[in-house]
Amino acid sequence: MEGQKIWLSPPHMGGSELKYIQNAFDTNWISQYGSNIDEFEKSLENCLGENSFVTALSSGTAAIHLALRLLNVEEGDFVICQSFTFVASANPILYLKAVPVFVDSESSTWNLCPNALEDAIKYCLSQGKKPKAIIAVSLYGMPFMVDEVLEISRKYEIPIVEDSAEALGSKYKGKACGTFGDLSIISFNGNKIITTSGGGILISRHKSDKDRAVYLATQAKEDEDFYSHSEVGYNYRMSNISAGIGRGQMEVLENRIKQRRENHDFYQELINEFENIELFSEPSEDFYSNYWLNTILLNENVFTKEELKYEFSGSNIETRYLWMPMHLQSLYKEYKFFGNNYSGTIFDKGLCLPSGSSLTNDCKGKIVEILTKFKN
Numbered sequence: 001m002e003g004q005k006i007w008l009s010p011p012h013m014g015g016s017e018l019k020y021i022q023n024a025f026d027t028n029w030i031s032q033y034g035s036n037i038d039e040f041e042k043s044l045e046n047c048l049g050e051n052s053f054v055t056a057l058s059s060g061t062a063a064i065h066l067a068l069r070l071l072n073v074e075e076g077d078f079v080i081c082q083s084f085t086f087v088a089s090a091n092p093i094l095y096l097k098a099v100p101v102f103v104d105s106e107s108s109t110w111n112l113c114p115n116a117l118e119d120a121i122k123y124c125l126s127q128g129k130k131p132k133a134i135i136a137v138s139l140y141g142m143p144f145m146v147d148e149v150l151e152i153s154r155k156y157e158i159p160i161v162e163d164s165a166e167a168l169g170s171k172y173k174g175k176a177c178g179t180f181g182d183l184s185i186i187s188f189n190g191n192k193i194i195t196t197s198g199g200g201i202l203i204s205r206h207k208s209d210k211d212r213a214v215y216l217a218t219q220a221k222e223d224e225d226f227y228s229h230s231e232v233g234y235n236y237r238m239s240n241i242s243a244g245i246g247r248g249q250m251e252v253l254e255n256r257i258k259q260r261r262e263n264h265d266f267y268q269e270l271i272n273e274f275e276n277i278e279l280f281s282e283p284s285e286d287f288y289s290n291y292w293l294n295t296i297l298l299n300e301n302v303f304t305k306e307e308l309k310y311e312f313s314g315s316n317i318e319t320r321y322l323w324m325p326m327h328l329q330s331l332y333k334e335y336k337f338f339g340n341n342y343s344g345t346i347f348d349k350g351l352c353l354p355s356g357s358s359l360t361n362d363c364k365g366k367i368v369e370i371l372t373k374f375k376n
């Protein structure tokens with residue numbers, strides 16, 4: 001094994017992050033207040049467009065937790081959640097002792113299947129309880145079927161929590177991911193398209209929701225002098241240091257999206273030559289993906305995802321299996337699931353390939369070498 005490891009999606013600094021961190025030190029705003037937080041939130045509001053109120057938080061998971069709190073999710077409530085996702089989409093449902101109801105994916109976006117979603121809602125209604133929220137994910141950066149899902153949300157008057165943790169920069173019909181939910185979230189974890197080392201945002205459509213989110217994220221403190229509290233809060237605000245990294249990263253976001261999309265073009269050209277491999281791509285011009293991760297499906301079982309992963313790791317190249325759907329997890333398997341297990345079938349034959357914005361031509365050459373070994 002020679003050379004450096006090729007990671008799936010490593011952090012990629014832009015250059016001015018340290019300047020903003022230095023600024024926090026110079027002004028001694030080290031904690032959860034300061035200009036980096038204000039400016040980072042503003043730059044995201046500009047990027048997402050009108051009617052976006054951004055609250056910077058310690059993680060994307062915290063943002064989902066707060067979104068469910070803002071929607072008054074309580075013990076015993078149903079919350080519908082896409083099954084094919086990272087576990088962080090669903091865990092906040094359990095934090096609140098609510099009951100997740102999982103919904104399968106459809107084949108064009110790998111996200112919420114509208115038919116299965118409607119079945120799940122009807123089941124909840126038959127149990128005498130309308131779900132409090134629908135958690136809709138734009139997995140791997142691919143927007144979900146926005147029109148269809150929003151129509152169902154409106155028809156049954158159930159709010160959407162849009163988990164666009166992986167989809168900053170993605171669009172549906174020209175509109176940014178992060179603007180489709182009644183409440184939306186984006187993550188800035190180290191592996192996402194841009195990072196704050198760790199962090200996330202909650203995006204709300206009303207200033208009053210932002211005010212309540214900030215209140216809940218700062219221990220639900222009602223009076224500064226007396227420390228009086230009447231409901232449970234959290235310590236979820238982003239630090240001014242992390243926000244400094246985010247400010248620097250926002251300056252290169254456009255570039256990062258371009259680089260990830262170029263990776264997709266590279267894989268498309270390569271994989272066109274394979275009969276048994278399919279690259280997951282935008283289903284139509286309505287969908288614009290940031291291609292956070294490039295994912296492939298191995299059809300016809302000529303070789304397995306395990307064999308391919310093993311070969312890559314032998315050359316010090318990181319690949320990963322797809323997210324294991326929640327209805328197949330031992331943590332969640334006792335909960336209701338609606339759909340025909342499409343997500344389980346793609347989990348069986350899928351692999352995520354190196355997709356970082358810093359992927360060099362040299363790295364790409366090594367990837368071509370490995371994949372070529374599997375050509376029949």
Ligand SMILES: *Cc1c(COP(=O)(O)O)cnc(C)c1O
Nearest residue numbers: 059060061086088089165187189
């Ligand atoms: C990363 C991620 C999250 C959680 O974000 P954190 O910032 O890591 O807490 C939630 N949902 C999805 C789909 C993710 O990929």
